[in-house]
Amino acid sequence: MQPDRVAVVLRPRVGWEALDLGFQMAREWWRPIWAVWFALYLPVATLCLYAFPNRFHAILVLWWLKPVFDRAVLHTVSRAVFGEPQGVRATLRAVREWLPPGIVMALTFSRLNLARSFVLPVAQLERQRGSAARKRNAALGSRMRNVGVWLTVVCSNLEWVTLFGLGALVQMLEPAAGDPGPDDESPDGSFWGHFAQWGLKEACFYIAAVSLVEPFYVTAGFALYLNRRAILEGWDIELALRRLEERLRASSGRIAAVLVLAVAAGFAMSGTQPAFALDDTAKSAHDEIRKVLASPEFSQHKEVTRWYYTGKSKEETKPTELPAFWRALSLLFAKGAEVFLWIAVVLLVAIALYYLSKFRPEPRLRNAPAYRPPDALFGFDLAPESLPDDVAGTAKQLARAGRLREALSLLYRGALSSLVQRHHLPFDPGDTEGDCTLAVRMKLPASADYFSRLVGTWQAMAYAARRPDADSVERLCDEWRPHFSPAATT
Amino acid sequence: MLDTARRIATPEGIELTLRLAGPVPRALAWGIDLLIRGVILGFIAYTAAALKQSGMAIILLSAFLIEWLYPAWFEATRGATPGKRAIGLIVLNDDGTPVRWPAAMTRNLLRAADFLPTMYLAGFVAMVMNRDFKRLGDLAANTLVVYREQKLVPLAIPKAEPRAPGFALSITEQRAILDFAARSPGLTPERAEELAEIPQTLTKGTAPGKAAARLIGIANYLMGRT
Incomplete structure (x- = not known):
């Protein structure tokens, strides 16, 4: 060995x-x-x-x-x-x-x-x-x-x-099937x-x-x-020891070589100027210094990663050639995947369209008849002809006479009629009082407070049988005119 | 070259050699620990048996604590369980630093994985497949089990007339000669002579059969004896 x-x-x-x-x-x-x-x-x-x-x-x-x-x-x-x-x-x-x-x-x-x-x-x-x-x-x-x-x-x-x-x-x-049943179990019943x-x-x-x-x-x-x-x-x-001997042999050989060289160099240099030698050592020292500075102890490495544009890549890596069968198979898969993707896109678009159509407001039909203000709301006749010329005045007289209900209804009717006929608020026959108030608040914010007070008073009397006092009704009559009389500017 | 040692460099640039411990010493250390745990638990069970029902609770609780905390506590505080200490092993982090609680807990909780399917089969297989003899718990906790450094004892070099080697020797070369001198009494004289004749440059000029004596002389010189 x-x-x-x-x-x-x-x-x-x-x-x-x-x-x-x-x-x-x-x-x-x-x-x-x-x-x-x-x-x-x-x-x-x-x-x-x-x-x-x-x-x-x-x-x-x-x-x-x-x-x-x-x-x-x-x-x-x-x-x-x-x-x-x-x-x-x-x-x-x-x-x-x-x-x-x-x-x-x-x-x-x-x-x-x-x-x-x-x-x-x-x-x-x-x-x-x-x-x-x-x-x-x-x-x-x-x-x-x-x-x-x-x-x-x-x-x-x-x-x-x-x-x-x-x-x-x-x-x-x-799986459980491989489990020994109670019959063929070993004497002490354990795995061991x-x-x-x-x-x-x-x-x-x-x-x-x-x-x-x-x-x-x-x-x-x-x-x-x-x-x-x-x-x-x-x-x-x-x-x-073998290694030691090898080293000693090699180095003693080197020493001999160095001695021979030194003697030879001594002979050769005897006639030259020392300046060369100095120059030489300076240069070699410079090299030496550079070598030392290049060593890892004197350098600092920092790894920085950046992206540079290096122009278009010249050569595209060639895809490795597959055997024909596998290529055909992969192509088939690719085609299948593509078809599947397109189907998915179409489905997604269809679903998106369906939901869009579902949540879009109902489009107005092209041949729908032009908007006609309703003739009546809440059972009130709103035709202007059915109203007296001076709604507020008539109402005030009625109120003075103690017929508050009629006075209020007249004011209300007049107001609605005015809103429908003059301001073209799009009331529908099915709208409630609340809807009307909201519409007024949106379209005629200046009259909104008055109108909601009027509606409130009317509702209280009509539905809750709470009679307002005559004064407030008269005040409503007085204030009616600037908001709803045909002469009033809005 | 195949070796069981792993060299790591500290930030100060010092190279440390960790001698990794394999399955056999670790299995024996585990066996010793098992024995110790068994004795402790047996003692507890013997004393707690007097307490009937609550004694059972004490036994179960202490069994749990001993099973899971005994190794982790010893490794986190002492570096090795008594079993490992008896075999001469110690647990270290991958970088050679002593383990602390987190690593000790991780490598010992992972015993459950090493234990699978029974009796540490997974741990054994992981250990023999791994260059550093790591079981799964060691892999998870980045720990190593290594041999504890033995106390350095001065080389017992036979006394002889010191002789200068006549050549400048590097540290490893000096070490080789010192090793030879220290171990030469254990070698047969023929073998010692055969070995001493290898560095002919050093033993040149010695009478036949005196090469070993010359090397021992050089070793005495290297030791600084006069």
């Missing part, structure tokens, strides 16, 4: 850190590692499930055979660490290299070794056997074996965690008890769990081994 070709950073790590390095290795080279794992494990697992009708036996055999698969993973990862990554095919072809060394021990006496993945490299990579292997393991494991044991403990627990986790996940996601029956599903969970955890277990054990060897044999020191 040559430390300078190792693709991981070697430094004396504490045991746990070495395991972490193994997890990083598996993450880094996951592709070849799991490829080789599945290439071996899945066929064997299928075969076992097929060969043993009792799933539990199949699982037991698979568990027992773990060291075989471990070796393929270790072969792959060790090659990758020492800078010769190998693909699945190369690994499978090199089966004679990684499978035989110590496999019998691994499957028998060493199968229950608690630091299994830590001692595996000694057998497989160093090919130590018998008492030599035991000695080697003792030397390597003098401080780190307990870490390897803990690794085994944690990884076997992780395997169970994954197994139950997958089971629980599937049970969570399974159900597991003891080892159905095909559970066997698959086991295979998945082992596939997830076992490669990590192998790489972590290998990393622990690597770390131990690096400490014992000073691999990191070797690398550092």
Whole structure:
């Protein structure tokens, strides 16, 4: 093993850190590692499930055979660490290299070794056997074996965690139909008890769990081994010393070169004027200064984003050509979308028009007869002929005579008649007193107060039988004239 | 080069190396914490059982508080739960600063996500897929679990006659020689000699088999021994 070709950073790590390095290795080279794992494990697992009708036996055999698969993973990862990554095919072809060394021990006496993945490299990579292997393991494991044991403990627990986790996940996601009914429920009625029956599903969970955890277990054990060897044999020191030697050699070479150059330059410069040299140093100093000022310590970078008009874009990016079928399909989609959009636009316009027409005031019909003031309102005859010439005077006489009702009605009738005939207020036969007052307030604000008082008095008497006093009626008569008499100017 | 360390630069321009902790030590730390929590809860249950009905309330409440606050409180105030401390781990923010309550609460409340579907399967999968060994709670809280810096102990360099190296050596090069000297007693003599012969420029002119002694002499010189 040559430390300078190792693709991981070697430094004396504490045991746990070495395991972490193994997890990083598996993450880094996951592709070849799991490829080789599945290439071996899945066929064997299928075969076992097929060969043993009792799933539990199949699982037991698979568990027992773990060291075989471990070796393929270790072969792959060790090659990758020492800078010769190998693909699945190369690994499978090199089966004679990684499978035989110590496999019998691994499957028998060493199968229950608690630091299994830590001692595996000694057998497989160093090919130590018998008492030599035991000695080697003792030397390597003098401080780190307990870490390897803990690794085994944690990884076997992780395997169970994954197994139950997958089971629980599937049970969570399974529709209710897959729920075991009360009849076929396991003795203790729980998921865990159900597991003891080892159905095909559970066997698959086991295979998945082992596939997830076992490669990590192998790489972590290998990393622990690597770390131990690096400490014992000073691999990191070797690398550092090599680097030191390289540097010293290079620099001593440089010193010699500089000496030669200086001597040569001394000879060459002996006849020239020193001014040149000075000039030269000034220039070089200038360059030096510029270089220093350009370094990141003396500069301040600010990122500013602005928009500039850079003229029309010269070249439009060519759309990537799609196969004809997909182009046709996308065109079809585009057309469909376009048609859909147009339909949507038309619908929107139609809806808008409908609402507009609904809320627009009723248009006046073209051939509608010209407005004719109504002849009567509230049962009053409004024809001017029916009124006396001097409405106010007549009303006052009536009021004086105590016929307040007639006086008021005359005033009211006269006022309405005047509004309709002279001011052309568009009263409709169906308007109420309130409507009339409102119309007056809009069209003749000057008369509005008087008119509303008149209407109020009239309403009070006509509908509520509240007789006003004669004075107020007379006052109404007096004030009537400037507002509504034909002679009055408005 | 694959490594388990993560280098971060402080605003002052100092480079710190954080040694990230992976699934195995963290699982063990969790196991120790589980044990401690179990003992505490067992003690509470044992004493509260005398109170019948209200004792049950006390047990449930303290179970809730211990489950959710025990890790967060220790991480926010001490940087590590007792389990992590026992393994030698500490929780830090991504930038190397100690965690405070918000981050500690976030990463511990997110245990619920890491726990899914059972027994922290999601957390394990997230951890092994992540360069920094972050579980989901760490990803959400921007925290790291790293190894606590060990106390620096002076290098135990065997005494020898100091010798000047004869070359100007950089800090890392000096460090390499000091490391060699400090670790040479643990190496086999052959291996030590083999290593010492690598920097020929430094050990030139030594008798065969004396290269290691020469390097140790240089180390003594570098230590400032006279």
